Amino acid sequence: MSEVAPVTRLETPPDSKLQALFDEVVALSSSDAAEKLSTLPECDALEVLARLNPALQQAILAELPREPREILLASAPPEYRRQWMANDRFPESTVGRLMEPPLAVFPPHTTIGEATERLRPLVSRAFITYLFVVDSSERLLGVVAMREMLLGEKAQPLSTIMIPQPFALSPEQDLVEAMKATMIRHFPVYPVVGADGKLVGTVRGQMLFEAQAIELSAQAGSMVGVEKEERLSTPWTRSLKFRHPWLQLNLITAFLAAAVVGVFEGTIDKFVALAVFQPVLAGQSGNTGCQALAVMLRGLTLGEVRGSWVPSVAKEALLGLCNGFLVGITSGIGMFFYALWRPTEGATPLALALITLAAMMGSCVISGIAGATVPIALKKLGADPATASSIFVTTATDVCSMGAFLGLATLMLM
DSSP states (O other), X not given: OOOBXXXXXXXXXXXXXXXXXXXXXXXXXXXXXXXHHXXXXXXXXXXXXXXXXXXXXXXXXXXXXXXXXXXXXXXXXXXXXXXXXXXXXXOTTBGGXXXXXXXXXXXXXXXXXXXXXXXXXXXXXSOOOEEEEEOTTOBEEEEEEHHHHHHSOTTSBGGGTSEESOOOBXXXXXXXXXXXXXXXXXXXXXXXXOXXXXXXXXXXXXXXXXXXXXXXXXXXXXXXXXXXXXXXXXXHHHHHHHHHHHHHHHHHHHHHHXXXXXXXXXXXXXXXXXXXXXXXXXXXXXXXHHHHHHHHHHHHHTTOOOSOOHHHHHHHHHHHHHHHHHHHHHHHHHHHHHHHHSOBTTBOHHHHHXXXXXXXXXXXXXXXXXXHHHHHHXXXXXXXXXXXXXXXXXXXXHHHHHHHHHHHHHHHHO
16 A cells, blocks of 8 residues: 655756756647657656646647656656546546646555655645545545645544545546636545545646636637647747648638539629628628627537437527528618619519528528537547637538528529
8 A cells, every 4th residue: 555655756846947858848739749849858848748738648648659758757756647647548628637636645544643744755746725535445545635734633544634534636637627626616636536546646727727718719710720839938839730630621622612502603704693692691601600609619618518419509500590581681772782783684683582581591590500519510520629729610601601601692583
């Protein structure tokens, strides 16, 4: 059974140098940070790595080439090496990826005085908030707060001042579920317990919310093909590599929309007013789709989409219908007065206005459905729901809005 985990001291660089290295690394993507750390002496790299969010630690370690990674792990204190290797077994966006080693671990018969003495060399290297009491099989029995240590008698065993059966997280637990479970508690540190009740790590409350904030901040870029790896400090060559493939994909989808317009070339040649209002329909329907997409991505990230997704899609379709009707009236009025100003042979202003209204309603309905279903479809296919989702939604809205507008005009006027 483990008691206080020994903490190996490293030959640390001066605080100013260490802080400068940390500030530089934290602003980099995981791949760039791994490249930076691989050029540093092992002691510097370990000190910087130990200060990072555990999820970022795992991402950087995964990006390191095999040889530098093995050297770094071999140089790390045993408790950190074991924890990093344990965390690597768990998927991203789970509590297990954020675990830190539980350093202050004691058997229940340890007295306050004994625990205090064993903590002295530890607190100079690590910030200790709680003591964890475990049995001979390392199953978590209770947690001791520093306040109880201060107020208790030296001869008291920890079992008399511990909080028995404390709240704990599971390493397999999704970060969103963990955040919901901890929001009403606000503890600085949470024990992480496996299915067998053994203490396998600890997680700082700050890290839970920091990891989720990073995930949410990356969504806006992912929607338009900007990789999560890209930062402001990313070299332009790497940024070009990240972004360009998605722009090529976007170009291909734009050709699809252009092909739809080409099918109705004769209608556009005859009724020039239709060409003037095509961007209006594309813009409105595209914005409707992006609104639905943003709400659905937020729901998926926060774990709000459970069971059937049909009601959510139906809601977005209804919103698209209502919004399409309202903006369609305004667009129809605009088309009516434009047709009065620039009369079109073979089409009355009222007919063009009604076509605009109907096309706006139809395209907004389809846009709402596309915005809600694209991230769900990507998730079911095993892809990141946010990955370039706006490209697919925009394509669907452009094709549908132009097809509906020009198709209705052809049907009613030709």
